[in-house]
Structures are given as structure tokens and as C-alpha cells.
Amino acid sequence: MTNDKPKIIAGLVIFVLIATSPVWLNRGKTKEAPTPVMAAEATAKGYCVMPKAEMKAKHMKVLDGWRNSVVRNGQRVYVNESGKQFTMSLSNTCLECHTNKAEFCDKCHVYASVNPYCWDCHVDPKEK
Amino acid sequence: MEKNRRTFLKAAGASAVGLSIAPAMKAHAFGEYFMPSDQTGQQENALIGKHWGMVIDLTKMTEEISAKLTEVCHAAHNVPKLDNIKHEIKWIWGEHFDHAFTDHMNLYISDAMKHAPVPVLCNQCENPPCVRACPTKATFKREDGIVLMDFHRCIGCRFCMAACPYGSRSFNLQDPRNGLENRKPTNPQFPTRMKGVVEKCNFCAERLAVGKIPLCAEVSEGAITFGDLSDPESEIRKVLSASFTIRRNPGLGTGPSVYYIVGGGGDHA
Numbered sequence A: 001m002t003n004d005k006p007k008i009i010a011g012l013v014i015f016v017l018i019a020t021s022p023v024w025l026n027r028g029k030t031k032e033a034p035t036p037v038m039a040a041e042a043t044a045k046g047y048c049v050m051p052k053a054e055m056k057a058k059h060m061k062v063l064d065g066w067r068n069s070v071v072r073n074g075q076r077v078y079v080n081e082s083g084k085q086f087t088m089s090l091s092n093t094c095l096e097c098h099t100n101k102a103e104f105c106d107k108c109h110v111y112a113s114v115n116p117y118c119w120d121c122h123v124d125p126k127e128k
Numbered sequence B: 001m002e003k004n005r006r007t008f009l010k011a012a013g014a015s016a017v018g019l020s021i022a023p024a025m026k027a028h029a030f031g032e033y034f035m036p037s038d039q040t041g042q043q044e045n046a047l048i049g050k051h052w053g054m055v056i057d058l059t060k061m062t063e064e065i066s067a068k069l070t071e072v073c074h075a076a077h078n079v080p081k082l083d084n085i086k087h088e089i090k091w092i093w094g095e096h097f098d099h100a101f102t103d104h105m106n107l108y109i110s111d112a113m114k115h116a117p118v119p120v121l122c123n124q125c126e127n128p129p130c131v132r133a134c135p136t137k138a139t140f141k142r143e144d145g146i147v148l149m150d151f152h153r154c155i156g157c158r159f160c161m162a163a164c165p166y167g168s169r170s171f172n173l174q175d176p177r178n179g180l181e182n183r184k185p186t187n188p189q190f191p192t193r194m195k196g197v198v199e200k201c202n203f204c205a206e207r208l209a210v211g212k213i214p215l216c217a218e219v220s221e222g223a224i225t226f227g228d229l230s231d232p233e234s235e236i237r238k239v240l241s242a243s244f245t246i247r248r249n250p251g252l253g254t255g256p257s258v259y260y261i262v263g264g265g266g267d268h269a
Helices: A005-019 A021-025 A040-045 A052-073 A090-097 A101-111 B005-027 B063-076 B111-115 B129-133 B159-163 B235-242
Strands: A077-079 A085-087 B052-057 B092-095 B118-121 B139-141 B147-149 B224-228 B258-261
Touching: A005 A021, A040 A090, A052 A090, A085 A090, B052 B235, B063 B092, B063 B118, B129 B139, B129 B159, B224 B235
Parallel strands: B052 B258
Antiparallel strands: A077 A085, B052 B224, B092 B118, B139 B147
């Protein structure tokens, strides 16, 4: 009987090294999470459809709810807690104030490797 | 129950599976998320109907008007112009009488109708076969009769295109922005579509919501009447009771909501 112990151990070591390579290859390369930049128009407006903290945590859910309510229920107006009315539209309401899609939306999405397919169809009206 | 190694491992495995999928189950709750109904509404001047319909008066239709309908509609909805005929996208377009009304198999028809451009569009059927065919409910019928598409849900299977007897639907075989000048939408207020979804006329649902009638009816110079077919007092019902109208292939039982006034002689002969 041959002694395969060294081969097996060497193989295991190589496997572990390859499997964990993303961890140690990226050591020390961590980037700080980006902060979205508020456009002047958004700051000037002073309010959003929901409080900042809520938007931060739930904007994807809000947009999902908006599209379902608009497309499937034909309800196009959103009334927020303080009674303000907004047309539920990504391009025509959100981007009306947040005129800097690249700095406001894309920055974090790219960092977090989130690829929402909104922009396959929806238009950034400010984009030239 | 006897506790042995085997039953312990089974229970441990099941618990591990449960614990690991619980967050995923929470995140992807079943069903769609809608805004709470007390937080949503419609614009005050929105046009609300029970059964929207259209009457197209072919005696008033000219080549110019027909071409204009297509042009303004396609510009407003970012419908691409693609050179490859197989990739063509159409919402409203001019057809010959014998192509539009295939069950009117009269060998001899009035010269006026023989040469009249017949604008055809989605018939917003009362009993839409496309809705039955759609496996994802991307195409659905609204309470006001409009057969609408939810492009977010369309998986591009094209069952609806096979089901529609009017050829009202087009499939995006390529990125539709290829067919827009500089890849920019002609109307930035309206989204484009993406490769792999079907599209069709939406009876200008986005305009009805802000109190406007469909664009084709607006620019038709009186050749198109839009209104609520369920309201006996409406303009459209008056037009329908004053003239003889036909619909496209009504024998199929789809119940088209688009009616056509056909004429005899007159200026177009």
C-alpha cells in the first residue's frame, strides 16, 4: 500500500488556500462606504416623501410599492404622513429633486454591487 | 421516543435548514407589495370610466391624419423605429381595409373604403385572449376596461402575441433604445422598454390619469371619438347610435372596444 498522506495534505492545503483566496487577496483593500451626495434641488426642497431614515432603509420597498400601486391599481398619487401629495414616479418625482443620479443612486449601488434594473427602461430626465 | 444518534442528526439538520432559510423567507414574503390604500389616490381631474372605448370614423380618415396618429403616439411613448422589419414595434398604424377586417370578405366594396387608411391599435377587448394566455399576469384588464401591460412582470414568452388575433402586440427582439435617436427617449416623461418584453397600445392610461384623452383621439381632427361605452349619455354612445359601425373580427368573441364607422362614397373615392 502506498502512502498518500502527503499528497492528500498538500491537496487540502491548496484547496483551502484557493477557497479562501478572496479573503486574503482583498485584505487591507476595504473601501469606506460612500455617502450619497444631496443635490442642491433636494436640499432646497427640504423634505422628501418620507423621513430621511425611513427612505434610507426602505426606498427600495417604497419604489416597489409605488410601481405596483400605479401600474396594477391605477393609483398614481401618494399621500404621505403630513398629508403632502406626490405623483408616484421615479423619473418624474424622485429625480425631479435628486437631479444627480450618479452621485445619489449609483454611488452606493455600485459599492454594494446592487444592480437594480430600473434604468433599463426608466429614464433619467437630466441625462444628456 | 428513543433518542439515538440518527434521530438527533436528523433533527439537527432540519433545524439548520430552517434557521438558514428563515431570513430569506421573511425578505421574500409571498405576494406583491402595494402602498397602503389610505396613502394612495388619483389626481382630482383623472378621467374615470367603466368601459373605455373608441370610435374611428373612416369617412373622416385621410392618409395624413393616419400617419400623424402613428407619429405622435410613437413619439409620446418612445416607440422605436427599427430598420429590420422583423423587429418592428407598433402601437397604432395604418392598415388596408381587407387586412383590418378579414371577416368582411366582400369581393366588391366601396372605393372609399377600399382606399381608406384604417388605423388599427389594441382593441382593448372585453374578453381579452392575451390576458388569458399570459402566464405571469403581466397583461391584465383594469376595471375601466383597459387591457394594460405591467412591463416589470413580462418574461417575454410571447404567448400573448400568439393569442392576440389582431397582431396588436410587438416583441422587443433588441434593445428598443437602438431605435431611438441617439438612444434618447423622445418623451423623457415616459419610460422606454427593454429587450425581451412585449409591448402594445395602453389607451394612454398615463394621460387618462391626468385628465387627458388618448393622444390619437386628440390629434385626429375629429376622426376619433373616445369615451365611456357604459355611459348612455356619453359622446361616444351618441356617435355609435348615429352611425353604422363595425368591429374587427367580432365573431371571435373577444369583444373589441374599438369601433369603426365605414362610409359609402364621398370625398375619398
